[in-house]
Amino acid sequence: MSRTFVGMPDFPTAAAEATRDPQLRHNLREATHTIRDKRDSAVGELDDWAQLRAAGKAIKDRTLRHLDVYLEQLESAITAAGGTVHWAADADEANDIVTRLVRDTGEREVVKVKSMATQEIELNNALERAGINAYETDLAELIVQLGDDLPSHILVPAIHRNRAEIREIFLRTMAEWGVPAPENLSDHPEALAEAARVHLRRRFLDTKVAISGANFAVADTGTLVVLESEGNGRMCLTLPETLISVVGIEKIVPSWSDLDVFLQLLPRSSTGERMNPYTSTWTGPAEGDGPRNFHVVLLDNGRTDTLADEVGRQALRCIRCSACLNICPVYERTGGHAYGSVYPGPIGAILNPQLHGTSGPVDASLPYASSLCGACYEVCPVAIDIPEVLVHLREQVVSGSGHAMEKATMGAAGWLLNDGRRLGLAQRALGAARSMIPRRAPGPAAAWTDTRDLPEIPERSFRRWWRDRANGGEGGQP
Amino acid sequence: MTGSRERILGRVRAALADVPRDERPDDVAVPRDYASAHTGDPIPTLVDRLEDYKAIVHRVATGELAEAIAETARRRSLARIVVPPDLPTEWTAATSASVVRDDGLAVDQLDAMDGVVTGCAVAVAETGTIVLDTGAAQGRRAISLIPDVHLCVVRADQVVNGVPEAVAQLDPHQPLTWISGPSATSDIELDRVEGVHGPRILEVLLTGE
Numbered sequence: 038m039s040r041t042f043v044g045m046p047d048f049p050t051a052a053a054e055a056t057r058d059p060q061l062r063h064n065l066r067e068a069t070h071t072i073r074d075k076r077d078s079a080v081g082e083l084d085d086w087a088q089l090r091a092a093g094k095a096i097k098d099r100t101l102r103h104l105d106v107y108l109e110q111l112e113s114a115i116t117a118a119g120g121t122v123h124w125a126a127d128a129d130e131a132n133d134i135v136t137r138l139v140r141d142t143g144e145r146e147v148v149k150v151k152s153m154a155t156q157e158i159e160l161n162n163a164l165e166r167a168g169i170n171a172y173e174t175d176l177a178e179l180i181v182q183l184g185d186d187l188p189s190h191i192l193v194p195a196i197h198r199n200r201a202e203i204r205e206i207f208l209r210t211m212a213e214w215g216v217p218a219p220e221n222l223s224d225h226p227e228a229l230a231e232a233a234r235v236h237l238r239r240r241f242l243d244t245k246v247a248i249s250g251a252n253f254a255v256a257d258t259g260t261l262v263v264l265e266s267e268g269n270g271r272m273c274l275t276l277p278e279t280l281i282s283v284v285g286i287e288k289i290v291p292s293w294s295d296l297d298v299f300l301q302l303l304p305r306s307s308t309g310e311r312m313n314p315y316t317s318t319w320t321g322p323a324e325g326d327g328p329r330n331f332h333v334v335l336l337d338n339g340r341t342d343t344l345a346d347e348v349g350r351q352a353l354r355c356i357r358c359s360a361c362l363n364i365c366p367v368y369e370r371t372g373g374h375a376y377g378s379v380y381p382g383p384i385g386a387i388l389n390p391q392l393h394g395t396s397g398p399v400d401a402s403l404p405y406a407s408s409l410c411g412a413c414y415e416v417c418p419v420a421i422d423i424p425e426v427l428v429h430l431r432e433q434v435v436s437g438s439g440h441a442m443e444k445a446t447m448g449a450a451g452w453l454l455n456d457g458r459r460l461g462l463a464q465r466a467l468g469a470a471r472s473m474i475p476r477r478a479p480g481p482a483a484a485w486t487d488t489r490d491l492p493e494i495p496e497r498s499f500r501r502w503w504r505d506r507a508n509g510g511e512g513g514q515p
Numbered sequence: 516m517t518g519s520r521e522r523i524l525g526r527v528r529a530a531l532a533d534v535p536r537d538e539r540p541d542d543v544a545v546p547r548d549y550a551s552a553h554t555g556d557p558i559p560t561l562v563d564r565l566e567d568y569k570a571i572v573h574r575v576a577t578g579e580l581a582e583a584i585a586e587t588a589r590r591r592s593l594a595r596i597v598v599p600p601d602l603p604t605e606w607t608a609a610t611s612a613s614v615v616r617d618d619g620l621a622v623d624q625l626d627a628m629d630g631v632v633t634g635c636a637v638a639v640a641e642t643g644t645i646v647l648d649t650g651a652a653q654g655r656r657a658i659s660l661i662p663d664v665h666l667c668v669v670r671a672d673q674v675v676n677g678v679p680e681a682v683a684q685l686d687p688h689q690p691l692t693w694i695s696g697p698s699a700t701s702d703i704e705l706d707r708v709e710g711v712h713g714p715r716i717l718e719v720l721l722t723g724e
Contacts, residue, residue: 108527180702266702323690
């Protein structure tokens with residue numbers, strides 16, 4: 038059974054541990070800085086990036102505001118093309134549907150294209166409980182699966198591993214799963230990619246069932262779209278007899294012609310390429326070409342709860358490019374595991390609390406996993422205002438139970454600041470007592486002052502200085 | 516199952532209570548002022564972008580295609596080449612490799628092939644992308660996937676400037692494969708290396724200029 042995020046500590050605890058790991062810090066810094074530069078140059082090549090971004094945002098908003106219409110349209114288009122549509126309200130139902138569909142084929146092995154939706158529902162574990170082996174075929178997913186590790190990035194789940202660590206994982210574990218790694222394996226990326234090719238080759242040619250996600254589902258034609266790099270996607274989408282695609286209900290775009298926007302936004306934002314090496318699109322099964330049986334599982338699993346929040350809804354525009362992770366100063370230092378979910382980084386910090394609610398300690402801590410610098414919003418290809426949603430979610434968290442001290446402090450501050458006379462008295466008292474104010478607050482409030490410098494308290498407040506000056510008294514320094 | 520369909524649609528409608536009942540999808544304005552057609556000479560751009568992504572490009576005069584294919588096959592030591600059933604026979608007339616027409620070959624037979632020759636549906640200059648739609652001279656998807664060397668013939672009149680032109684031309688009801696260079700991965704330290712599961716070598720023969 039592969040590891041899950043269940044039981045992870047809250048963000049501050051996990052982040053404190055992650056930031057003490059120098060190897061992790063080094064790997065993440067290297068990788069995020071490499072990809073930032075590539076994205077900048079790929080985006081800079083297009084004069085109309087701002088217009089594409091505005092169009093991408095608007096197309097997704099149109100979809101979300103009329104999602105019921107588009108879901109029904111997508112269902113009938115897929116059905117008309119010869120596919121079968123299933124609806125899953127939550128993770129358990131989606132796992133049950135997929136397990137049943139695989140069982141119906143009589144097969145015990147499936148190959149998988151990298152898919153966030155199936156990570157989210159922990160499909161591999163559900164299949165394993167049913168005696169079905171699921172093999173990840175994306176290189177980074179393979180590294181995570183072989184290493185019995187957790188994903189730490191949306192696009193490159195093994196971003197926290199460097200080449201030497203990957204070599205060690207391949208040498209140690211590939212033999213247990215199938216074709217072993219060559220004994221003289223070096224840690225050159227070319228050699229590691231070759232080892233993955235040899236390890237998976239036979240599996241691609243023999244396996245009868247594949248499971249994928251989709252980057253986009255086109256409502257008016259019933260077309261599914263998968264962007265990838267390695268060709269593992271093409272293998273899974275082309276060679277098996279049965280294809281099962283698990284698709285979040287927010288993956289819809291209304292029309293085929295809308296892809297002209299997203300096929301420009303996604304690759305440049307994600308891997309910083311003008312175009313990813315391979316994109317596959319298919320509309321139902323094709324005669325004599327590819328899988329004969331095609332199923333789509335439409336997944337809710339908290340998305341409708343997110344949709345119900347008028348501010349938070351914009352998180353569903355996300356096309357999973359990872360640009361916000363790569364640019365984020367917090368993610369760069371903590372890595373993805375600290376976010377306690379398959380969706381890490383800034384987008385995870387707004388998506389997880391909405392998909393799961395903020396009652397658990399991890400999800401309640403995520404809206405604070407940000408300095409609100411706004412870099413994530415700047416790079417988002419569909420203009421999700423992540424800082425706005427973070428602040429909105431913080432309001433939700435503090436309006437829940439607990440936080441008695443913050444609430445009392447804020448209440449007192451409001452009482453004081455709402456009345457000029459009270460404020461004046463308080464300022465005069467502070468000024469008089471300024472030599473006696475401690476630099477470190479007592480009790481639990483020390484956590485606040487330990488990481489912040491208190492400002493110097495002046496002898497005379499600005500308001501007092503202004504009044505003295507107007508009265509013809511002493512100006513000079515306030 | 517029907518229960519979940521109705522439940523999800525019901526939840527969606529409840530979640531969208533703030534959307535005015537008479538609002539139609541088209542009422543949500545989508546600004547379309549991005550470039551729908553790019554200008555300029557697409558051929559040099561295509562060559563530049565293909566080479567940037569480690570594809571090998573040959574500019575071939577009309578009438579010399581068969582010799583160019585033969586030469587590439589020789590250089591790559593391709594003994595067996597699979598081709599789609601409708602590939603023009605003159606394209607492979609000069610090669611000494613054994614040419615196998617795909618009549619529904621099993622995957623193991625395809626795996627025994629050293630290379631594949633196909634045409635394409637459209638090529639996108641700005642992104643260095645070639646799109647196969649399983650139409651004329653392209654065959655089914657598996658034949659351009661399993662062999663390790665892909666020789667792809669692109670006619671100059673199939674090249675468009677940007678992605679929007681390609682999307683507008685293509686038929687979504689055909690299975691499409693958009694190919695930008697040989698297979699690659701950025702999964703190790705986010706650095707791109709070529710050559711994973713798909714063809715590790717892509718050679719493009721550009722004709723009809």
